[in-house]
Each structure stands twice: as structure tokens, then as C-alpha cells.
Amino acid sequence: MLCSVSTLHLFPHPNSNSPTSQNLHNLLHSFNTPFELKQLHAHLIKTNTPLSTLPLPLTKLALVTALTPDFPYAQRVFKHLDKPEIVFWNSCLKAWAEGQSPFDAILLFYKLREFDIVPDDFTCSFVLKACAALSDVLNGRIVHGYVEKLGFRSNLFLQNMIVHLYALCGTMGDARLLFDKMSQRxxxxxxxxxxxxxxxxxxxxxxxxxxxxxxxxxxxxxxxxxxxxxxxxxxxxxxxxxxxxxxxxxxxxxxxxxxxxxxxxxxxxxxxxxxxxxxxxxxxxxxxxxxxxxxxxxxxxxxxxxxxxxxxxxxxRTIVSWSAMISGLAIYGQAEEALSLFSKMVQIGMKPNDVTFIGLLHACSHMGMIDKGREFFNSMTRDYGIIPRIEHYGCMVDLFSRAGLLQEAYEFIMNMPIKPNGVVWGALLGGCRVHKNIELAEEAIQHLLELDPLNDGYYVVLSNIYAEAERWEDTAKVRRLMRDQGVKKTPGWSSITVDGMLHEFAAGDESHPQAEEIFQMWGKLLQKLKIKGYVPKTSIVLLDVEENEKEKFLYRHSEKLALAFGLMKTPPGMPIRIMKNLRVCEDCHAAMKLISGIVNKEIIVRDRNRFHCFKDGSCTCNDYW
CATH class of the missing domain: 1.25.40.10 (Tetratricopeptide repeat domain)
Structure with a gap:
């Protein structure tokens, strides 16, 4: 075991009552260069202090002389000691490898070899640690060679360090080769x-x-x-x-x-x-x-x-805690609460980061708070020196697009200081669908086909925009383009967990063991819904088929099936939680609002954008999503 600090007893130890004892103590611990060390040495010899021992910090001596021409001087000092010389150089290697100077540890290792000082296994371990700190596989290979040459192959600790170094540096082939050859693991x-x-x-x-x-x-x-x-x-x-x-x-x-x-x-x-x-x-x-x-x-x-x-x-709490809570409130439609929490955070002196502002901008976007969104976006750089990232620009485009400010969203994109990505253009495309702007949708899709040609969602949105405008030929063209590009529409699914078991449903799914009971449950709900004034939104079924067929498609949506199953299996008063991989459709949203009031249950649906919390006939999104 190496000592972290060794002492050299070549000189007398000053008497505590001596007037020069404090000065001598200071001298022993204040030298920082080889020249100062030699001055100290000369002073001790000259004064011929008649005391028995004198502690000299050897780790410091090694650190001060290691990479200088005075290296041999330190060697001569070390040779008068009982411990092997390598012990003191190892203390220096350890300090550098584990500190801020790992490269100096590697230089010292080569210095030791230059002066024919034989490394031991500790030497190799400290130099390997320095190589790992620098991700230096070239010097690591050289040390590996010494490990083999010096007979340390059986040292499992060293072998593990070498495997780690190769793997850390991305040379997994070398790591695996050594791993496979190891006689012991x-x-x-x-x-x-x-x-x-x-x-x-x-x-x-x-x-x-x-x-x-x-x-x-x-x-x-x-x-x-x-x-x-x-x-x-x-x-x-x-x-x-x-x-x-x-x-x-x-x-x-x-x-x-x-x-x-x-x-x-x-x-x-x-x-x-x-x-x-x-x-x-x-x-x-x-x-x-x-x-x-x-x-x-x-x-x-x-x-x-x-x-x-x-x-x-x-x-x-860290900034991560505050940001996570602000983002959580935002996706639940509780924008005012999110903004209030941000104010409390700032009041206690917690400085927001870029993630905090993503949550704030989401809150503004989901609730149509245009002016607040602009204010936060400008505040990022002005008040906190945060340079907006692509995510922040995407939030702003989403904010404008949801609110119907499509031209402003487009101009915002064109004036961005960084190149817009698929998310940014996708936000504009989504707004074009809601507000039925075919011209800008076609502009957005041109960019999206270059940036993210395999994302099926963009094709589907454009196809839906054409279908809602009853431009069936253009709808067919988009479908053909998808086929030619090899892009397949992502199947929609919804899941619900009951008694610890996950149940997944696809649209029109009849594979569930209780499918017949689920359809019967939906039939009963449908009767109650129609009494409450529910009218199926068949306009969102973008197929050129009869109205009754469109209604059948709507009734078999995955979130409706999951809801019916949840009502069958959950006790009164327990909320129903449904996860959906796509956006909740308008018809399902309208139906779930009514059902939450009919069955007196809270229904929580997480789609790919946000949470919808239905209760007593309303949703936390206020129909703005």
C-alpha cells in the first residue's frame, strides 16, 4: 500500500522551543521549484542543525523535480532511503493521474523508462488511469505492452483497466479480443x-x-x-x-x-x-x-x-426539479400554474435554464398565450443570456400555428438564425391542418420531404388536409408518394393498465379476449351519448365512403375501445388512464368529455403531444390542442 505522503528524515528535527523552528518548518513546506529545494538543502547543511531528524515531504519533492532536468537530483535523494525509489515516483503519478494533469503522469512514465527505473504494477495502474482520463489509446497500448513485458498479465486489476481503456476509447474490437483472451475474469x-x-x-x-x-x-x-x-x-x-x-x-x-x-x-x-x-x-x-x-x-x-x-x-430542489414540474403543469394545460411556479423559482434565486423555457413556451402554446410566449422567448437572451435552441424556435412556431397566426409563423421560420428542422416545419404543417391553409401546408411539406422523408406523420397530415378539402386526387397522390418512398403509416394504438397488466388496442381490434364484451359496453355508452346530444364527427374519417361506414370507423377507434375496457374493469371512483401513441382525434375527444360526465369518472388520456384530463363533461385543454 502506497502512503499518500512520505517523509524523508535526513536532517534534524527542530526543537519546538527553538526561535528558528517555525521558519524551518515554513521552509520545508514552501519550496515550489528545484532551485528553492536546493536552497533549502544548502541552508540545512550550512546551519548544521544539531537535531536528530527532519521531515521532508517526498511527494512534493517528486512533483517539483519530476519533469525537470533536476530529475537525477531527486533520484540521489531517494537512493538514501529504505523504500524503493519507484514508491515515491508512484505517489507523483497518482497525484497527476487523479488530478488536473493526467498528461504529466504520462510524461513522467516515459521519464522513468528513460532513466531505467523499473515500473511496478502500481505505476502501470496510475498511467492507465491517466490514459483513460485523456481517452489516449495510443499511449494506453504502449502501457499495455509494458504490462505484458513486465509479467503483470495475471494482475486482474490491470487487465480490467486495459479492457476499460480500449472500450472507453471506442476500440471495442481490441477490448473484446483482450476480454476473450483473459484467463481470469x-x-x-x-x-x-x-x-x-x-x-x-x-x-x-x-x-x-x-x-x-x-x-x-x-x-x-x-x-x-x-x-x-x-x-x-x-x-x-x-x-x-x-x-x-x-x-x-x-x-x-x-x-x-x-x-x-x-x-x-x-x-x-x-x-x-x-x-x-x-x-x-x-x-x-x-x-x-x-x-x-x-x-x-x-x-x-x-x-x-x-x-x-x-x-x-x-x-x-435543483433546476431540473423546477423545470420538470413546470413542464408537467404545461402539458396538463395548467399554464397559469406553470407560470406561477416559474415566478416562485425566480424569487428564490434559482436561475432558469434552456429546458425551463421549453416548459414555459409549451405552457403558452397549449393555452394560446401569444403575448406571454413572445415575452418569455425574448426574456431568454435579454435577461438570462440563454441562446435559443432549435427546440425553442419550434415552440414559437407551434405557438403561432395553433393560434392561427400562420403567416407570422412562416415569417418567423424564414428569419430564424439557424436552419429549421423537421419539427419546426411540422409545427407549421399541423397548424395548416387545423386552420385549413393548403398553400402553406404545401410549402411546409416541400421542406419536410427533404429534411425527414421517412416520417409518415407528415404525409398523413397533408393527405388529411386534402381530404378535408375533398381534393381526393391530391389525397391519392400523397398516398402514392408514400408507397413509392416505402413509407408506411404508423398504426394507431391505445393502452390501459388494469391490475398490473397492460392491455393494448388497435383501431377495430377484435383480438382481445373480451372483445365482444368491449363492443357491447361501447354500444351501451353510445346510446347514453346520443341522449346527451353526441353527433359523430364523420368529417374526420378521410375516406370516400358512406356516412354509416364512417361512423363504424369512428366507433372502433383504439382509445374508445380502451375506455370501454377500463369502464368494465375499474371500480367506481378510480380514474381511467389511457396512453395513445398518436394524437387523440376530435370525435374521441368530444365523446370522452361527455362520457366523463355520464359515468362520473375522471378519464386521463396521454397522447403524443399532451395530457387530456376529462372530468364532469370538460377537458383541461379547453378544446385547444
Missing amino acids: DVVTWNIMISQLVKGGDVEGAFELFSVMPERNVRSWTVMIAGYVQCGKPKEAIHLFMEMEEAGLRPNEVTVVAVLSACADLGALDLGRRVHEYSNCSGFRRNVRVSNTLIDMYVKCGCLKDACTVFDEMEE
Whole structure:
């Protein structure tokens, strides 16, 4: 074991009563150059202090002389000591490798080799750490060569460091080659490979290794769970978490964050609540990252009140906490509350960041607050020095487009200092559909076909715009263009979780085991709806078919089927939460408003843009979405 600070007892130790003891102590610890060190040495010899010992800080001596021409001078000092010389150079290597000067550690390593000082395994480990800090694979290969040459191949710690270095630097082929050749591996070795594969986006490759691991620890499971979340596979992440629980391992805070993120993506509220309870029992309540992820999970699962409770109970909040809560309020249509929370945040001295302003602009966009949106957009740079990103420009285009200010939205795009992307033009296209502006829609689609030619959503919107105008030939042209480009329309689906089980429905879906009962339930609802004045919005069925056929299409929309199933399976008073991958259609929106009043239930629908909370015959979006 290396000592962090060694001392050299070549000179007498001053008597505490001596008038020069403090001066001598200062001299011993104040030298910063080889010249000052030699002055100190000369002073001690000249004064011939008649005391027995004198402590000289050896780590400092090594640091001061390591990369200078006075290197041999330090060597001569070290040779008078009982400890091997490499011990003192290692202390210098460690300080640089773990500090702000990893490159100096590499230079010192070459200096040691120049003066034929034989490295030990500690030397190699510190230099490898410096190479990792710099992502320096070239020098790492050289150190690897020394490890082999000096006979340290059996040192598992060093082998793991080399595997990590190769993987970290993106040379996964070298990392895998060394991994396969290792005669001995431990769980750290496997975790290094899995972690770096996940970071490189090769989650399937990581899972292949994970599947054959002889031993797994919490980190192994956590890396794989987080990897699946990051690559957009929350179902696989949750399945793996279930296996981890069955294996008897207790999740740590990082695992909890990963699983909660998966729950947020899937809308898996029951599991999210269970993980929240486990987190509190395990003492993770004070972990800010856990709390921030809980806010996000509850928001995305349709439980805004629970998100607010987590936020209110936090002992410490970061800008992420405030931004997450502001964004959550925004997508629930509670713009005033979002803006009020922002005011409180500023009052306590918390400085907003770019993400905060995305939430604020969303709040303004979803509720048509044009002037407030302009004010926030201008305030970003003027008051906080935040340069707007493409997301902020997209929010502004969305704000103008939703409000029907299509020409202003178009001019805003044309005057952007950065190139607009597909999201920006897509926001304009969406506004063109709502406000039936075919000319600007055609302009937007020209840009979108260049920027994002495989996004089916844009083709569908333009096709719908033509269909609503009964320009059936143009509708057919768009469909043909999709076919020629190999673009397929994304199937719409809705999901609902009942008793911990996820049920998914597609439009017209008859595959569910209880499909017949679901259709019967919808039939009963339809009778009550018509008594309340419901008239099917057949104009949104963009097919050239008879009215009764259009009504049948409407009645089999996936969100209606999910709602009927939810009414069959949930007890009175329990909210129904539905997740939809596309935008809720106008007919379903109108029907759900009425149904919420008929059945006296809160119905929460999360679509790809926002949340709709139906209660007592109204929606939090105020029909502005």
C-alpha cells in the first residue's frame, strides 16, 4: 500500500522551543521549484542543525523535480532511503493521474523508462488511469505492452483497466479480443464490457454478454435496465427488473432511476408506485435525482397531483426539479400554474435554464398565450443570456400555428438564425391542418420531404388536409408518394393498465379476449351519448365512403375501445388512464368529455403531444390542442 505522503528524515528535527523552528518548518513546506529545494538543502547543511531528524515531504519533492532536468537530483535523494525509489515516483503519478494533469503522469512514465527505473504494477495502474482520463489509446497500448513485458498479465486489476481503456476509447474490437483472451475474469470485467457496449448503443450485444455472465451484481442488472431505457425499450427494461427482483438483489438508487424512467415511458403506474414506496423505505427520499425522476414518472403516468406532492416534499430542489414540474403543469394545460411556479423559482434565486423555457413556451402554446410566449422567448437572451435552441424556435412556431397566426409563423421560420428542422416545419404543417391553409401546408411539406422523408406523420397530415378539402386526387397522390418512398403509416394504438397488466388496442381490434364484451359496453355508452346530444364527427374519417361506414370507423377507434375496457374493469371512483401513441382525434375527444360526465369518472388520456384530463363533461385543454 502506497502512503499518500512520505517523509524523508535526513536532517534534524527542530526543537519546538527553538526561535528558528517555525521558519524551518515554513521552509520545508514552501519550496515550489528545484532551485528553492536546493536552497533549502544548502541552508540545512550550512546551519548544521544539531537535531536528530527532519521531515521532508517526498511527494512534493517528486512533483517539483519530476519533469525537470533536476530529475537525477531527486533520484540521489531517494537512493538514501529504505523504500524503493519507484514508491515515491508512484505517489507523483497518482497525484497527476487523479488530478488536473493526467498528461504529466504520462510524461513522467516515459521519464522513468528513460532513466531505467523499473515500473511496478502500481505505476502501470496510475498511467492507465491517466490514459483513460485523456481517452489516449495510443499511449494506453504502449502501457499495455509494458504490462505484458513486465509479467503483470495475471494482475486482474490491470487487465480490467486495459479492457476499460480500449472500450472507453471506442476500440471495442481490441477490448473484446483482450476480454476473450483473459484467463481470469471477475464481475467487474463483465460489467466493463456491458457498460461500454450499452454506451456505444449496442444493447443487444450487451445483453448477449449479460445472458452468459457467471455472476451478476446490482451494477450488472442496472446497466442493462438503463441500456434498454435509453434505446427506447422500456418493456424489456421492466421485464429485466422483474427478473432482478426474482434473483433476490436489492435495487440501488441508480436502478430505481432507470426503472422509474421505464415506467414513465410505458405509463406503468402500478410498478412506479411500488418502486416509489421501495425508494422511501430504502432511504432514497433525499436523492434529488430519484425525486426528479419520480416527478417525471407521475407526470407521464397521468398523476399530476402525485408529482406535485413529490415536488413539495423535496428538501432540496435543483433546476431540473423546477423545470420538470413546470413542464408537467404545461402539458396538463395548467399554464397559469406553470407560470406561477416559474415566478416562485425566480424569487428564490434559482436561475432558469434552456429546458425551463421549453416548459414555459409549451405552457403558452397549449393555452394560446401569444403575448406571454413572445415575452418569455425574448426574456431568454435579454435577461438570462440563454441562446435559443432549435427546440425553442419550434415552440414559437407551434405557438403561432395553433393560434392561427400562420403567416407570422412562416415569417418567423424564414428569419430564424439557424436552419429549421423537421419539427419546426411540422409545427407549421399541423397548424395548416387545423386552420385549413393548403398553400402553406404545401410549402411546409416541400421542406419536410427533404429534411425527414421517412416520417409518415407528415404525409398523413397533408393527405388529411386534402381530404378535408375533398381534393381526393391530391389525397391519392400523397398516398402514392408514400408507397413509392416505402413509407408506411404508423398504426394507431391505445393502452390501459388494469391490475398490473397492460392491455393494448388497435383501431377495430377484435383480438382481445373480451372483445365482444368491449363492443357491447361501447354500444351501451353510445346510446347514453346520443341522449346527451353526441353527433359523430364523420368529417374526420378521410375516406370516400358512406356516412354509416364512417361512423363504424369512428366507433372502433383504439382509445374508445380502451375506455370501454377500463369502464368494465375499474371500480367506481378510480380514474381511467389511457396512453395513445398518436394524437387523440376530435370525435374521441368530444365523446370522452361527455362520457366523463355520464359515468362520473375522471378519464386521463396521454397522447403524443399532451395530457387530456376529462372530468364532469370538460377537458383541461379547453378544446385547444
